[in-house]
Every structure is written in C-alpha cells, then in structure tokens.
Amino acid sequence: MSIEVFRLRDRGHSMILFQGVAIHRIKGHDPSFEKRDSLAHSLDPEMRNYLVEEPLGGIELDDGMVIVEREGTALDVDNSAHLTCLGKTLAALHYLPTKQFDSQLFANDLLKHGRYCEQRVWQALITPRLQRLFSQDASDYLFQALAFPSNLKNQQLSLIHGGLHDRNMLFFGGTLKLIDWSSARFDHPLIDVAQFILSSALTQTQATRLARAYAPKMSLVMLAPFIRLNMVWNMLHMPTHPTYRRSHEIWLAEYPNFRTALQQVGLVL
Helix, strand or coil: CCEEEEEECCCCEEEEEECCEEEEEEECCCHHHHHHHHHHHHCCHHHHHHHCCCCCEEEEECCEEEEEEECCEECCCCCHHHHHHHHHHHHHHHCCCHHHCCCCCCCCHHHCCCECCHHHHHHHHCHHHHHHHCCHHHHHHHHHHHCCCHHHCCCECEEECCCCCCCCEEEECCEEEECCCCCCEEECCHHHHHHHHHHCCCCHHHHHHHHHHHCCCCCHHHHHHHHHHHHHHHHHHCCCCHHHHHHHHHHHCCCHHHHHHHHHHCCCC
C-alpha cells in the first residue's frame, strides 16, 4: 500500500493518490472545475464520456472543496499511439458546435466577434511587452515574420483547451481525457495543437504524427504561424523554462528565417 501526496504551490491545492483514487483539496474558487462541469453538462453522454473525466464525488467547504476522482495514467510523447489518441481527442473537441457551450464562461474578450484575428491577438498579448523591451517597429517586424497565410485568417472559433501539456491529460481505462480546463475558451483550434508541440518539445516526426491524427490533410506548414506565435509568447513570459528552450531550438532550426527575425530584434542571440 502506498500514498503519494502532492502540493500545487501556484494555487495552494493539494492532492493525495491512494489505491487508484486521486483526492483533491481545492482552496478558493478554481475555474477549471466550473468549466469542466459546464462542459460535461453541455455534451451528450457519448461525447462526455469520451472527453471529460467526471469526479467520483465531492464536498463543498467554506474555503473550497474536496473532489475525489479516478487516478489516470500519463501520456507518453515517445509513444506514437498516444500522440494519435491526442490528435483524435483534440479533433473531437474542436469540431463540436460552439453554440452548445456557455458563451459567457468560455468567452474570449479578444475575439468577441467569433472570428480569429491574429493581429488583434498580437497587439493585446505581444506588442506591449515588445514595446517595453524594444520598440513598436520591432513588434511590427516580428508580426510580419509570423507569416500568417490568408486562408488561416478570420476563421470561425472552436472551443479549445488552452493549456495543453503532457500533464494536462490522462488515460482512464484506455481513453485519453483532458484535465485542468481553467484556460478553456473560444479560440482558433490550431492553437491547442501548436501549444502542445512546444510544451512537450516534440520533434518534427512526432508533430507530424500528431497533426495527421488530428486531420489527415493537416501539415506542419499550416501549424507554423501558430508555432511561431507561441514561441514569441514563451520567450517573453517564460524565457528560462527548460522545456520551452529545448523546443525553441528544435523549431527554430525548422524556421531559419524566423530565427533571423528574432535575432534582428534581439529576442534571441
């Protein structure tokens, strides 16, 4: 018999693993569980069982809650079958009609009109930091270097997970399910795919497998502007993160022109 105890320092949460059960002690309000519950109630039983791991039980406390769930097993990025499962899971999520979900809970204030606008996203999330560090010209130059093709602009939004890395998904009984829905929102679906590629430092071969499982005709060329956008955000907000630094080396080797652009503004050496 073994008991594992974890404390999530960023939120003050704690978790105990005991004989196949995970017991979460949540302090305060956690949007992840609110969004998960809303998502579960919006889906038909088959899709709910495919995407969402519902708790075994729980109790509300004055300063939070306790939730009991099944213990899952982690995704292995070196396992091709696992990447295929993830691609199919993301496709199932992204193809769901957005009108069935709570429009306020999953709202994206940057994209209120229901269409993707990379310039609006860039100006809100990237430009202020680049202006402080370098200049407006540097921001404009890097935005052009993202090279968003016209067929990716102004696309309809999907419900995305918004915080994908290999610790935010678990296998339960052979089915891969996403967990921690705190960043779920309406946004461009390829953001999820690109985000996972970088957060897990996938190689080009691994990324291709994920993309093809997501959509048979999907290419890394289609994902490239979102990978580049995500790289800039990571460099500005998490410049010393070891996994992101490793993934940036992998993908800047694939985009030498973008590396040159980053060097010219001083974001990389």
